[in-house]
Amino acid sequence: MNFVVPNFAPAYAELFVAAMGVVILLVAVFLKQSARPFAYLASLATLLGAAFITWYTMDGQVSYTFGNMYIDDLMGDVLKLMVYFAMAVTLLYSRGYLTDRKMDRPEYFVLATFATLGMMVMISANHLLTVYVGLEMLSLSLYALVAFDRDSARSTEAAMKYFVLGALASGLLLYGMSMVYGATGSLELSGIAQAIYHQAGNRTVLLFGLVFLMAGIAFKLGVVPFHMWVPDVYHGAPTAVTLLISTAPKLAAFAMTMRLLVNGLFELADQWQAMLMFLAIGSIVLGNIAAVAQSNIKRMLAYSGISHMGFMLLGLLSGVVDGDSRLALNAYGSAMFYAVVYVLMSLAAFGMVILLSRAGFEAENIDDFKGLNKRSPWFAAMMMFVMFSMAGVPFFVGFFAKLAVLQAAVAAGYVWLAVLAVMMSLIGAFYYLRVVKVMYFDDPLDASPISASADLKLVLSANGLAIAVFGLMPSQLIESCVAALAGSF
Amino acid sequence: MLENYFPVLIFILVGLAFGCVPIVLGRLAGPHRPDAEKLSPYECGFEPFEDARIKFDVRYYLIAILFILFDLEIAFLFPWATILKEIAATEGLRLFGFFEMMVFLGILLIGYIWVWKKGALEWE
């Protein structure tokens, strides 16, 4: 029997998170009601421990394990660190919200831990099956999380929609995978790339596979025309869960897109570029226009998220020009930078929604932000930073993110695309600035001071300030994204 | 090897036929005099008062889900069990072959303990 025990070293962080998830689940079920903080603290400790492991094993080398099903490279490590960070902040923001609503059951934190594991597997996948396993691990955790407030009809309805559509998308993705496998005879991404390079396989089948893969990816990113679930799920889910869905999973979805399209199907770039272009235009246009009509801030942020994902795709699609991939690194780097910045902004935006919510009250409507300046000038300023940054007002970090992808698009010769995107983001500025306007110029509906725990206030302030501060030194961030990608492509 | 399964297929068809024949025979040999009372659902002699497709206890659903989990696990155990002797005979693979399955069983066991503690296996 020819069998080699795999090298576990590149996957220590994943193994650690998996083991901790199981331990938390098991210990929490035996603990008394009063020991509730255990799951919260343990899951934070898990993220911290995983960050240590990833940090200390980060060597910039590309290594494969588990029979090439799994890849450990710099891009993966950087994205994983971002995921830990986003998840940790998410848990921190969520804590008080969950406690107020009696939803701080240990299962929330266990599911969050398993979702983290799913994202890590997605990020490090070098095999279609690994991609799928990671994706399902993440999605199943998210479906359950969306329904976490199980007595709320809206929450369960959102979960049901998400589950049904998500299952459909997974089906499409699997269908695409099986077609790609059928055409190339390989499930391993580098093997697929080789097979296509050597013109192996039936090209029609391959393209069909690509279309289905694309549909699956588009669903997970939440871009037009597979965006229908986004507003309903963001709106229906408890805000703490919306926060989770709208942040770290976007990084994993970015990694999945990179792995599948760039690592695996690079030779088909001319094909998927066109598809991405369609997705990007649709998302930017629809996201920005539909967001204008929203009065619910969660829905507004959902549509804004759709348009942001469209912008990110702009960077991804600008990498290759006529088969020449010289621009690729900068373009992909700008897309990664965009994803990271979006996560940062999204954390702060939903963090603000959580901050204003109290037991029995959801600050879901834009009206709930009225007169925030009179209640708390500091947090009004923070929210203004976030909104300005999302709108792309100069010298906030969001501006440089938009600038980077637009530069990539122009460099690739898609000037018209860049012009369209700029026009749409001008429309988008309207609804972001509307929030700023109600905060500063309207009278509060409810003048009570903001009550929230000190750690939430502290981290949220840091988050808001980060958006402003990173705006002063964007080039280092972009360069580190490019450097992270350089080893992988 | 596949032709070994041919008799199995035939047997399944014969089994189905054996199931159909008595019903046909019974229909032919027995009387056929339906009336409204005879055809109404049995309800201890009362008039049936609502459709029988009623809501039922969610625990049955739970049992079905748990059954699928455990049955799948058994399906995964089958190939491992079949080659366990070979694993035992191969130096260097013995411990790995054993512990890999123990990890798998362990994960399921944790789920089982959780389900038990959560009270999903209670029927009161």
Place this chain on the structure above:
Amino acid sequence: MDGLLQPVVDLFGPTWPLVWTLVKIVAIIAPLMICIAYLTLAERKVIGYMQVRIGPNRVGPLGLLQPIADGVKLLLKEVIVPSGASKGLFIIGPILAFAPVLAAWAVVPFSDGMVLANVDAGLLFLLAITSLEVYGVIVSGWASNSKYPFVGAMRAAAQMVSYEISMGFALVCVLMISASLNLSDIVMQQGQGRFADMGLGFLSWNWLPLFPMFIVFMVSGIAETNRAPFDVVEGESEIVAGHMVEYSGMAFALFFLGEYAAMWLVSALTSILFLGGWLSPVSFLPDGFHWLFIKVAAILFLFLWARATFPRFRYDHIMRLGWKVFIPITLTWVIVVAVWMLSPLSIWK
């Protein structure tokens, strides 16, 4: 023998394998049907004597024609299809309950080489096809569109799937020891070992090292077939006859036949997996089909004995036994056997 058959082979030409298979199938089914019929009589007689009664003794000498009389009576009854029922499913239900139990016999070895299909995945096939039985129950319960059958079907289905898990784990244990899914190989493997070499074959059979699994498998077998004391499905004081309430005539007879055929099947499986199938218990007696028959008959007697002795279980007790007792036991024993096999103490080299 070959010479005698040659003209017949020529007569059928290329269809001969099919014809020959059909002949063999008939040779299995015909005795099986007789066995099933007489199991019903045996049950009534055995329970009768256990309760100091005589049992049926009017039809034929010693009541031996009773099963035939029962059959004729059921044949002449009207097959009622209730007005609210889903007609198609209502008819398919009993067929689904009966056909799989019959088809399972395709892979059961009766003696060395005496098996219709000596397939390598025999055990897997059995596991798959016996799982189909639950469809018969649930389809008939649903199709009847009546409350008792519906509730009865839910209960029966939950009970059957629950006990299928512990049966599955028991099968895994047998599989680990025999390293084959082929039922004939599983029997032959039980003929090896230290005790078999000493002439005491019955101590080498699987029942001894797998004793807990043997018990669990038998009890689960009783529960799988919905027999007393696990017959809440037919708990007449609660839900009349469960999923069978709306059935009459031959449609009902199919459920009845299916239940007794399942008893035979479970007994045969227990004999093959744990009691050495057709192997002789001691080396000075020859192996052969008669041993299998004796073992099966003994287990069937246990089934009847259990019915005459034990009161009916409460439903929550049944589920607790399946989920909270049998699964931990079987899971533990799977691990114990695995460790045992990997340790130097292994008796199955």
